[in-house]
Amino acid sequence: MRLLVHDYSGHPFQAELSRSLAGRGHTVRHSTCASHVSGKGDLSNDSSGRLTYSELGRSPLHKQAFIRRMREEVGFGLELIRETRRFKPDAVVLSNVPIPMQVAVSIYFSLVRMPWLYWMQDVQGVAVRSFAGRKLGRAWLVVAFIMGVLERMCARSSAHIVVIADAFLDVHRKWGTIGKTSVVPNWAPLEEIKPVKRDNDWALEHGLRDVVTILYSGTLGLKHNPELLVELTARVRDLGHDARLVVVSEGAAVPVIRDAAAKRDVPAQLMPFQPYERLSEVLGSGDVLVVLLDESAGAFSVPSKTMSYMCAGRPILGLMPKENSAAALLIRSDCAVLPPRATSLDAAANWIDSVVANREKWNMLADNTRALAETEFSLKRSTDSFETILRSILEPEAELNSGGAGSARNATRSSLHVSRPSFR
Numbered sequence: 055m056r057l058l059v060h061d062y063s064g065h066p067f068q069a070e071l072s073r074s075l076a077g078r079g080h081t082v083r084h085s086t087c088a089s090h091v092s093g094k095g096d097l098s099n100d101s102s103g104r105l106t107y108s109e110l111g112r113s114p115l116h117k118q119a120f121i122r123r124m125r126e127e128v129g130f131g132l133e134l135i136r137e138t139r140r141f142k143p144d145a146v147v148l149s150n151v152p153i154p155m156q157v158a159v160s161i162y163f164s165l166v167r168m169p170w171l172y173w174m175q176d177v178q179g180v181a182v183r184s185f186a187g188r189k190l191g192r193a194w195l196v197v198a199f200i201m202g203v204l205e206r207m208c209a210r211s212s213a214h215i216v217v218i219a220d221a222f223l224d225v226h227r228k229w230g231t232i233g234k235t236s237v238v239p240n241w242a243p244l245e246e247i248k249p250v251k252r253d254n255d256w257a258l259e260h261g262l263r264d265v266v267t268i269l270y271s272g273t274l275g276l277k278h279n280p281e282l283l284v285e286l287t288a289r290v291r292d293l294g295h296d297a298r299l300v301v302v303s304e305g306a307a308v309p310v311i312r313d314a315a316a317k318r319d320v321p322a323q324l325m326p327f328q329p330y331e332r333l334s335e336v337l338g339s340g341d342v343l344v345v346l347l348d349e350s351a352g353a354f355s356v357p358s359k360t361m362s363y364m365c366a367g368r369p370i371l372g373l374m375p376k377e378n379s380a381a382a383l384l385i386r387s388d389c390a391v392l393p394p395r396a397t398s399l400d401a402a403a404n405w406i407d408s409v410v411a412n413r414e415k416w417n418m419l420a421d422n423t424r425a426l427a428e429t430e431f432s433l434k435r436s437t438d439s440f441e442t443i444l445r446s447i448l449e450p451e452a453e454l455n456s457g458g459a460g461s462a463r464n465a466t467r468s469s470l471h472v473s474r475p476s477f478r
Contacts (some may be wrong), residue, residue, distance in 0.1 A: 058143035059304035062129035076105035087111040131158030148238040172212035213447035228451030241431035242361035249367030256335035267298040269340030272359035274307035284314040289403035337366035367424030387422040
């Protein structure tokens with residue numbers, strides 16, 4: 055197959071999937087959006103020539119200016135259309151794509167009859183609705199409604215949909231797209247993110263050798279309350295630990311953390327996203343790694359940083375809804391999952407105290423997270439799933455060309471459910 059995979063965010067496991075598909079003989083162009091600031095994966099071309107990477111959207115993205123941002127995202131969509139015309143793929147995979155951009159490209163794909171796979175990482179309309187009236191004005195309820203309509207339109211126009219958790223299936227039952235929806239849980243690259251010694255070079259470079267390091271690495275947005283990180287660290291310090299907060303992120307949340315840390319007199323090291331080749335060292339520098347997720351995000355946003363943390367083999371504290379599928383992974387590895395509220399912080403601090411004060415417990419949790427990652431994050435299984443789905447949406451095209459329209463329609467409507475059996 056000749057495939058164009060566009061992951062707007064440039065995250066590690068999507069890039070790993072493209073490498074894996076190229077390793078199976080497919081020709082893959084993997085594109086990302088340079089304007090989106092986040093932790094990027096390994097975006098280097100392979101030596102075989104079957105995998106190439108490209109970036110679009112190099113102009114700055116004005117996140118806070120709603121109308122301007124919509125125009126910019128539509129512009130990114132036009133760039134992706136031009137990329138599609140140049141590369142001439144058999145099929146396209148879209149992941150983490152903003153709604154305005156996705157609408158633009160889905161209309162084009164419908165016009166040229168290009169089969170595309172909707173790799174749904176979030177239900178964006180639901181997410182915006184959950185924040186309307188709280189973190190966003192009530193006018194955003196209208197925006198959320200429009201986004202929901204456009205998301206449904208895109209889903210209906212896609213050849214197939216991959217969702218990352220069973221919780222998404224009810225949405226597709228309502229949309230009438232359940233018959234072409236598959237579940238493939240997210241994962242993280244086991245061979246790229248590995249356990250390293252606590253006092254590694256990165257930890258020493260940043261003075262983290264003899265302090266209890268509470269570390270957060272990843273994006274911080276509407277789905278997170280960054281001030282919880284500061285208050286959590288303050289309470290760990292109140293228990294007598296020389297604790298330091300380390301946050302590896304960029305964006306509007308960084309000055310919020312800086313100001314909150316100054317008010318609470320909490321030592322905090324804030325730094326931008328680090329080179330991907332050093333991610334194992336970054337995560338390995340943490341004594342406890344923290345996942346944040348707002349309660350309103352519920353089951354419709356699975357923080358992929360959880361999977362990266364698990365690969366790094368560290369104790370993990372999840373301040374997140376228990377119904378989230380990532381929370382279930384933490385519970386299975388005996389890590390802590392608590393509601394993301396200030397009232398949970400005493401319990402969270404006591405849990406961190408029990409972990410850092412007991413090396414045997416710390417080692418057990420570190421081993422548990424890595425062992426569960428090795429059980430659950432099978433690149434072969436995930437690649438098998440995507441390869442099967444992509445073939446299923448391309449074979450009907452071949453049958454249509456040879457006159458097999460009836461069987462093509464039936465094949466397009468078939469669904470594949472690929473979940474982790476032990477995760478039930």
